[in-house]
Amino acid sequence: MTFQLASEFTQVSLAHFIIFSALLFVVGLAGFLTRRNLIVMFLCTELMFQAALVAFVAFGRYWFNYSGQVFVIFILTVAAAEAALALALVVLLHRRRGSLNADDWKELRER
Amino acid sequence: MIDVTLQLARIIQAMPPVPASEVVTDTGQWWIGFILWCPLISLVLCGLCAACRVKSKLPAWITVFSLAISFVLTLLLASMDSPPERVELFKWINVHWDGGSFVANFAFYIDSLTILWMSFVTGLGALIALYASEYMEPDVGRGYSRFFAGISVFLFAMICLVMGDNLLMLYLGWEGVGFASYWLIGYYYQKPQAVAAAKKAFIVNRIGDLGLALAIYLIWSTFGTIQYNELISVLDAGTYSPVYENWSVQAIPYLLMLAAFGKSAQLPLYVWLPDAMEGPTPVSALIHAATMVTAGVYLVARMYPFFLLAPESLHVVAWVGGLTALLAATIGMAQYDIKRIFAYSTISQLGYMFLGLGVLTTYGAAYHVFTHAFFKAVLFLTCGAIMHGFAGQLDLRKISGLRRMKGWRIVSWTMFIGCLCLAGFPLTSGYFSKDAILAEAFVSHGPGFEVLGWIAIFTAFLTAYYTFRVWCRVCAGEVRYEPGDEHHGDDHDAETHGREFHPHAPRFAINIVLLLIAAGALLAAVPYFMGNEVEHATGGWVADMVNDSTAATGVPGHPEHPGTAAHGAEAHHGSILGMDPHVAMYSISACVGGLGLLLAFWLHLWRRQDADRLRSWLLSRFWTRWLPVAMENKWYVDEIYHAFIRAPLWLFGHIFYAIDRYIIDGLLVDGTARLPRLLARCFQPLQNGMLQSYAVTMAGGAVLIALLMLLMLQFFTGGSVS
Amino acid sequence: MSWLLILLPLLGSMVIIVSPGRLAKQLALVTSLVVLGVSVAAAVVFDGWGRGTWELTSSVEWVKEWGLVLQVGADSVSLILVLLTTFLMPLAILGSFNAIQSRTKEYYGWLLGLQAAMTGVFLAQDLVLFYVCFEFTLVPMFFIIAIWGSKNRAHASVKFLIYTFTGSLITLAGFLTLAWSYAQANGGVWSFEIAALTNHAASALSLHEQAWLLLALLIGFGVKVPLFPVHTWLPLAHTEAPTAGSVLLAGILLKLGTYGLYRFVLPMCPEAVVEWAPIVAILSIIGILYAALVCWVQTDVKKLVAYSSVSHLGFCVLGLFALNPMGVEGSILYMINHGLSTGALFFLIGMMYERYHTRDMGELGGLARTMPIWATFMVFFVLSSIGLPGLNGFVSEFLCLIAAFTAGGSGAYPGVLGPWYAAIAALGMVLAAMYLLIMVGKVVFGPTKATLRHDEQSGLPVDLTVREITVLVPLAVGCIVLGIQPDLVIDNTATAVADTLAVYQGIFEESMPGAAAFVETALPGGAR
16 A cells, blocks of 8 residues: 555655646735735746646657647756846836835736 | 599690700800890999999990890890790700700790880889989999999899790809899998898898709709700600609698798798898899899799699698788788888788789789889889989888979879879779789689688788878878988088988989889780780780790680680689689779778878878877787798798807707817827826835836736646756 | 820929928929820820720739739720819819918829829729729828818828728729639639629629629728718818818819729629619718708808808719719719819819918908909809809709609600609709808908908908919819810710610610610700
């Protein structure tokens, strides 16, 4: 029973990766929804990204298809560029308002 | 009493046919066109004068000269005594297609009726233009050219109307004279009343024009042509076949009637004519008394065969004419403005003419048109002279004893002649022409024609009364006057202000014209005594002229002639008080006229205070008060029209405009445009600017989609998700 | 030569845009005069007068596999309308010399662009070119209203654009369906040639399909005309547009609608037209009376004239749907006459507005005293507009009404309308006299208002300048000439109209046998 349990735990299957990825995504989402600091929110989106990447890698390994890995590399690169851009924007926004609170920026709402 | 339709059927059979072959199309007599071109040339020249700001009487001389040429040419035409002929000038509207065509050209149709009308239209036109050259003097250099251009337009249109060879050319003249009348009534365009009167004249006439237009449509669709000569031949041959069953032939006379009643100021469309007196007096004399208003009579006379096709329509004509005559006479009795009195008298006399047409004496109607043209022109022109001399004074209570004033003798005695003729004093022209109509009202048979005859006789009494009321008040009695407050021009102001008012008597041009036309009014009785070409006929020259034309009732000469179709056998001849109307009427109308004349002399010359006493007596009694009040207020016809026609239409205008703005444009058009926006409003709250809420929406959406996919998967694979 | 008529104004507009602004108006005038010259030359060499053939044709292949061949050409009706366009354009340009002071380059550029599009509509012989030009007229007019209009111009221009655009999109759908149906019937070969499509539509479509096509076309062209319930863009656009814009709107753009009805609706769906003509006629009669009454209560002179266009065009449509030669001839004449007289009225109102900066009848009055020349022209064109015989308006109105009257459905004059249609529509004649004369009475006559001040800044004298008179005189001459010689138009277009209506003769003969035979035997009018 214990062995079986151990064996089930030691044999890491696709489901584990997916569950991990989902958990990571939920953490990121929860963070994005609850926090108001722009940098934290940005980091949370990064977290969601990474969750997706984990899923990519896992599926790539599962199907023995390396496109998943390739995509990950691409996305990481894009994410890095994006991070630079986003941080720059955040800095600009901070300069404009002296705050990083996301609620301060509501100009685009209707009414 | 014989059945009317049967009687008319006989008339139609007896109608002298004018076969199409007899109508020659002639282009050889090139000069005939100049009857029409002369006023046109004069119009152009007057327009040039206006453009060049000519400061002399040049426009008047141009007009008088060209109208005189027209008159001379007309006389030349009359002297030729040719059968009906067509003279083609140029093509106007021609639409041809497979199996049909619509043709209306500028062409003349000249028969004796045309010549009869043309003779006094151009003759009086030239004379009155001469009169106006002096009358309009104060406006030299300002509206002078405009005035004479208007006169030329009028003559041009009137000649088109009378001489046109088809109904469309008649329509051109018909609207043209309406426009000329608009132009000239509104001559003093700074005066709001003049502008309103001009507008009213045009619009009321347009209602009549509508009738004429519809009649033309109907005639064309029934007979396939609108040219007189072809119409006549179709009528003769009887080859027409009404497109719209039988009613089209029946409806034509009623539509024509609407047109005639509009132009000739009959019930219910007479209201524009009294207001038209806002125009300069020569205009009132020429257009609103002598010529234009008789166009309705001309139309009915010209289209008489169509009326004979639907005989009941003639009864309507007779009754409308008779009632208008009475109504206008009662209003005329109670007015104080001389010009208005004569305006109502014109309406009343036109009523007589329609009565004449209705009781089958086109000859009587045409003769009355002819004599009326002269004596009414005289009356108006004397009015104009008075107005001119007394600075616009027209109130008969404020001028008296004109005949004793220096320089006014011609005016007062020509007015006397005019009044005699109008009152139908024995042996004057009006006497003969009116008698022809009065007698015929008793001779012909129709619904209530005897009553109508008595109405007409009573109206003759009123006519004599109100006519001499004017003369006795204005020309006779003690010398007394007050100037009016209107001035023809600014130079008069300088003259009248500061100094005491001196009436200035008419000079050469006015006097000579007055004398000439008064002579004409007297001489208009002469044609009655001229021998007839046809044996046993009476009525003289005018009767011949009428009976040679489309206006013939099928009777050569005076309908006294026994055995003619109009009256059937002698047994069916109507009678008055057991006597032959033709004979009896000479004495009856003389008595009635004399009575009216005496009454006028009594109330307005010998014992003027009695008139006031009578009025106050009527006013003091509750049961009689309505009579003078209603008469002085013209029976409130204008007010009734305003309330029942103009106001509702105006209201409809406002309602429609509101509908246009708020329902069609606001609700439907803009409403449709707003629909997308409304839809957007529903989803607007989602766009609240909060990053988190966007994220929630997005995540929720993603979850929703995932769930949906799962569900669908389950559905399609039968529930086995592995 | 047809291409030249379309491309010359375009070229001119481009030249104006690149040239210095102070030359803009002269250049525009010269261009439009040259185009006028070309069109007159075209009219002289034109062989189709009185023959109903298509002349001056030429085609350019674009994408042949899809049937996209741009073809131009003119029959007598189109050429007359082209002449109207080229005739009005120099006047519109000359009339704007003083009114347009800002952004002149763009203004004249757009005007000439508009001319190219309008000419294109009349000359197009294939649907693609027609539709492109038809829609392209919206663009210059949109900018002309939006930039140089008066107060409410933004709203007016947007409404004008969206309203007419929506209408013509439905027409496009109809056209495309027709072209598709043609391709189906011809083994997948597409063509947009108007003649081919017309034949196909008239012969191969069922009554049901024709009815749908009729509806689609009617919506687009009806908005343009404008027919009664879809007219509300017009008063707004006319009122807000600058003078030349109103003139061209009234003079030509509305005629695109009636031209469309004549060129497409009548020949393409004859059976459906016979079925539906009474309804269209009733709509136009409602339009005539309704707009006339609305005119009566207007206080803005320009709006009054704008609404009068709705009323007048009702006669035009009524004439078309009488489906007999007189009606269609009358309608074609009406297109021209309305262009002349209403165009002139807009010019006159514009000239007055430049001097007094008001169009309110309550503020105006007695202008005959101060501006006699202006007043003379005003009264003249008002008379032409209310249809005084001898002037142009009368002939067309008369023909339209008599055509509707006689199109009674039995006997010699077949048709689906009848006397009542004409009788009720004819009330519009009375109402027209009423509202226009009331306007004249208030504005031209009466005592001169003391409050009315001539604007010295406008740089215009009290009465009209020579330039302004030059604008009006050709229009007045046109009114007189067409009033006494309408044969100029009628004779020259008779055959073309007869060809268009030939299909109806068959339909009517089928439903009312013996109709034509009666004409020839019984009526003297027919015998000649």
